[in-house]
Amino acid sequence: MQTRQTIAIIGATGNMGSAISKSLAKGNYRLLLFGKDESKLKKLELTILRLHPDADVAPITCSYTASWEADIIISAIPYPAEKEVADRIKEVANQKIVISIANPLNDTFDGLVTPPGSSAAEELQKLLPHSKVIKAFNTIFAADFPKTVPAATHTGSFIAGNDPEALEIVSELVNTAGFYPIIAGDLSASRILENMQLIKILQLNK
Amino acid sequence: MYELFFRKFNEKVPLTHEEEEMIKTYLTPKKLRRKQYLLQEGDVCKSIAFVEKGALREYSIAENGNEQIIQFAIEGWTISDLYSFLTGEPATYNIDAVEDSELVLLSKSAHEELLRKLPKYETYLRLQVTGAYLALQKRLTSVNTLSPEERYANFTQLYPELVQRFPQHMIASHMGLTPETLSRARRKIKSK
Numbered sequence: 001m002q003t004r005q006t007i008a009i010i011g012a013t014g015n016m017g018s019a020i021s022k023s024l025a026k027g028n029y030r031l032l033l034f035g036k037d038e039s040k041l042k043k044l045e046l047t048i049l050r051l052h053p054d055a056d057v058a059p060i061t062c063s064y065t066a067s068w069e070a071d072i073i074i075s076a077i078p079y080p081a082e083k084e085v086a087d088r089i090k091e092v093a094n095q096k097i098v099i100s101i102a103n104p105l106n107d108t109f110d111g112l113v114t115p116p117g118s119s120a121a122e123e124l125q126k127l128l129p130h131s132k133v134i135k136a137f138n139t140i141f142a143a144d145f146p147k148t149v150p151a152a153t154h155t156g157s158f159i160a161g162n163d164p165e166a167l168e169i170v171s172e173l174v175n176t177a178g179f180y181p182i183i184a185g186d187l188s189a190s191r192i193l194e195n196m197q198l199i200k201i202l203q204l205n206k
Numbered sequence: 207m208y209e210l211f212f213r214k215f216n217e218k219v220p221l222t223h224e225e226e227e228m229i230k231t232y233l234t235p236k237k238l239r240r241k242q243y244l245l246q247e248g249d250v251c252k253s254i255a256f257v258e259k260g261a262l263r264e265y266s267i268a269e270n271g272n273e274q275i276i277q278f279a280i281e282g283w284t285i286s287d288l289y290s291f292l293t294g295e296p297a298t299y300n301i302d303a304v305e306d307s308e309l310v311l312l313s314k315s316a317h318e319e320l321l322r323k324l325p326k327y328e329t330y331l332r333l334q335v336t337g338a339y340l341a342l343q344k345r346l347t348s349v350n351t352l353s354p355e356e357r358y359a360n361f362t363q364l365y366p367e368l369v370q371r372f373p374q375h376m377i378a379s380h381m382g383l384t385p386e387t388l389s390r391a392r393r394k395i396k397s398k
Binding site for chain 1: 237316
């Protein structure tokens, strides 16, 4: 695609948020970095510009405006914080792709807080009924993002969602980030993906 | 956010509150900053844009690098590469924002679903396309039969706001004139 797409990263200064932001800065995207801590945002912006001097990147202190300008919204915040943000951006996220990266872990990191017949992605879809929620980036850790440009490794990364066109667009985005996109299924496949990551976390914490 | 969109829609086809709410679920609100592209040549035009606020232009780039503007859009107008939107072929035009803009986008899938669900949308669209066709015909006649002065006088009379909002070189490009010819035409009109 020639036309530059605008991506709002909600929670850009978090571990995953900043890893995703850095990895997408080399693509044909305009990145709007949203976070609550302005000095952290500024720092992230400078880091990105040092890595990619031509990056089109701007810090933004309003999640509503960021989402309004965006074509794609990445929700890179913890699961418990998603409801509040979803309520705020609902109107301007209408019909847009919203990427859910959250793993709904409990406080002790040994279980998921979502009911068995649901997932963080499906819960977000309920909060944003007219957005196109896509699950992505939840099965990888911030440390898995390729450090070199172009990416030295090409690890697979699962995505799931209901809208074929949105899946295609997110596949391209995941590829730009340095991963090989694998479509796992419709949005309900997020249940498997989120549980997969839980198993990985349990192994790490053993 | 959709105020002007629904005002214009209702002028053409009155909607009930329920119908407005239903249409709203299909709309994409989008803010575009000055100089940002909505569409670049070579991509498929995936949505029709209605302007709530701001100003945009649609143009092609000739082999010599000259921009040829085929359409302007300000508040209440609609802009897209309709050929690309309807056929799925790559766009031959670029659309970018001349001022910071607030748009209401209708994606192809939203458009198709509304056509299926709501006959009033079909009526609205038919009136839109008919209007655009008539404007295009007028413009062709103007380019083919009028002198540069007549074209400029005609344009300023029809669209006084566009003359205020867009720089002269864009107006000239839209009329198929060089900026020099346009400025001569303006001088002639003034001295009359």
